[in-house]
Amino acid sequence: MSRSAYETVKLARSGRRPTGLDFIQGVFSDFFELHGDRRCGDDGAVVGGLADLAGRSVTVIAIEKGHSLRERMLRSFGAPQPEGYRKALRLMKQAEKFHRPVICLVDTSGAYCGIGAEERGQGQAIAENLMEMMALRTPVISLLIGEGGSGGALALAVADRVWMLENAIYSVISPEGCASILWKDAKRAPEAAAQLKLTARDALAGGMIERIIPEEGLGKAEYYAALRQALNAELEGLLQLDTQSLLEARYQRFRRIGKEREA
Amino acid sequence: MPFLEFLFQPKNELEQGGRSAAPVQSDEREPEKTCPNCHNAIPLSRLWAGLNVCPCGYHFRMGVRARLRYLADKGTFRELFSEVRSGDPLGFPGYADKLETTRTSSREEEAVICGTAEIQWQKCCLFLMEPYFMMGSMGTAVGERITRLFEYALEHRLSVVGFTVSGGARMQEGLYSLMQMAKTSGAVKRHSDAGLFYLTVLTDPTTGGVTASFAMEGDIILAEPGATVGFAGARVIEQTTRKALPKGFQTAEFLLEHGFVDAIVPRSRQKALIARLLQMHAFEGGASA
Known part of the structure; x- marks a missing residue:
């Protein structure tokens, strides 16, 4: 692959890239959206709900950027507010209660x-997700479909598989x-x-991830x-x-990163 | 004038401002620091004697060793994991040099020091972040040291007290830094689920990836007066939203008002309060004694 990083x-x-909702419609069926964080609001940048994945009930949570300008503004260009992270956590806790797997679709330039x-409390909302996802007693898979921007992306990516x-x-x-x-010059971004x-x-x-999903060579369906x-x-x-092995493996998955870097 | 009053009357204006443990130097050439709050010049000896706090109440930043001196009982601090140092996982241009010069100038190996200590006879695990080491930014070594500290505390059933200062994740270590947020949060969670106590004190500044991980995960969250605490940088918010920021935005007082810290505690009252909180969470027959 000769493409440059930039x-x-x-x-x-x-x-033109498919967004979170496109993936929900394409990969899952019978999606039923659940709204709100039960505390103060409902963030348009985070879409979550129940869906069917090849005959299995799952909880799916996606960061949605929107397509049209109107839609994108409604979804703050895919930058979640604290309410978005709290809604995601509520749906994950619900999934844990019913031992339903969680699939997260991540696409954000960063938290709002x-x-x-x-x-x-943007920082607190992200921190709570990191902590709680690490101990969520049900399988979690996170798929980065576009931008994985910093803590705002990680807050939906503390998973068994990324x-x-x-x-x-x-x-x-x-x-x-x-x-x-670093260089006082945004033009040096490449x-x-x-x-x-x-x-x-x-x-x-x-x-940091387990698998790369190829994008080319197949039709949409x-x-x-x-x-x-x-x-x-x-x-x-x-x-x-069993839950214990699942949680231990998830902990170790992150635990080992940076462990070997000792003088 | 009665003799005793005569003896204790203030010799100069500085003495009038408060009581100081060290003699005030009358040497005119003594270096001074101008307080950004009251704009008065304060001699350094006086500043140090007053825990780096201006008589007007402004809290200057404090390096880890100075903090240890007022916080831990004398001779009780035992440093742990000092062998853990950051590498340069991405081979980021200029990073290795920057680490070396920072190590020389700060005389610290990394942006956090960890260990065990006693605070008014209450044994605990302690971590202190170093503002003079790349503004306490979190790379792999910071993440690893803090994770190990929580694992150590879990094993020995100790409370953890942490002082945070950070500009956020250390970008020169890329995703390795980002992952430390998840790693440390996992360790805090395990410690917490075992019924153990974790206290954080947010000091100036606590921002970015540290705010969005272990800084905000304490059972009790205290803050130093006037400390900047937030997730996104104020300048970035101003540029993005093109709105004037409200007065006192992202200060400790702002966080208290919005419900994200338990109390604001001046430096002079921290040791006694922390000791009391540790004592209230000590296990019966546990290691805290």
Whole structure:
């Protein structure tokens, strides 16, 4: 693959890319959306509900960017508010109660950046998701379908398996942000993108994800069908594990990252 | 004037401002620091004697060793995991050099120190983040040290007290840094689920990935007066939303008002309060004694 890291970034952000809801409609059937965080609101950037995956009931949660400008504004361009993370956590807790697997579809440039979001505890909302997802007593698979922007993406990606689409990205900071902090020049983003190692192949090499889902070579329907098969097969395996082994493996999955980096 | 009053009358204006444990230098050449709040110049000796707090109440930042001196009972701190250091997992340009110069200038190996200590005879695990080491940013070493501390605390059934200072995740370590948020949160969760106590004190500044992980996961969350605490950076928010930020935005007082911290505690009252809270959460027959 000769594509540069920044070209991948542009692909991951492309408005023509299928969004979370497209994946929900394509991969799952009988989706029933559940609204609200039961505390103060309902965030349009996070869509969640019940769905059928190859005959199995699952909870599916997606960050949705929207297609048209109107839609994108309604969904704050896929940047979740604290209410979005709290809704996601509510649905995950519900899934845990009924021992229903959870599938998260992640596509965000980052958590919403605004006065209200800070007032309502954006940091606390993300922190709580990280903590609670680590101990969620049901299988969780997260799929990064576009942008995996920092803590805002991680808050839906503390999972037993994390997969990335071929042209998705996963990064601690946007290449523009990195370039402007380090070199005081946002135009050097392509350089930063290359240094940040944010492509799916880099993430796989670093052990942050388990699988890359190819994007090319299949028609739309076959593509979604293949993904459905893959998710179903993976869930099959995860559901064989007893809860204790599942949670231990999830803990160790993250525990080992950065462990070997000692002088 | 009665003799005793004469003896204790303030010799100068600085003495009038408060009581200080160390003698105030009258040397005119003594270095001073200007307080960003009251704009008065304060001699350094006086500042240090007053826990780096201006008489007006402004809390200056404090390095980890100075904090240890007022917090831990003398000679009780035993540092753990100091061998864990950051590598350069991405081979990020300039990072290895930056680490080396920071290690030299700060005289610390990493942006957090961990260990066990006694605070007014209450034994606990303690971590302190270092503002003078890349502004306490969290890379793999910070994540690993904190994770190990919680695992150690779980094994020995100890409470954890943590002082946070951080600009967020350390971008030079890319996704490795980001994953430390999940890793540390997992360790906090296990410690918490075992019924053990975790207290955080948010100090200036606590932002980004640290706010969005272990800083906000304490059973009790305290903050130092005036500390900046938030997730997104204030300047970034201003640029993105093109709105003027409200006064006092993202300060400890702002968080208290919105329900995200339990109390704001000045430095001079921290030790006694932390000791009392530790004592209230001590296990019967447990290690806390």
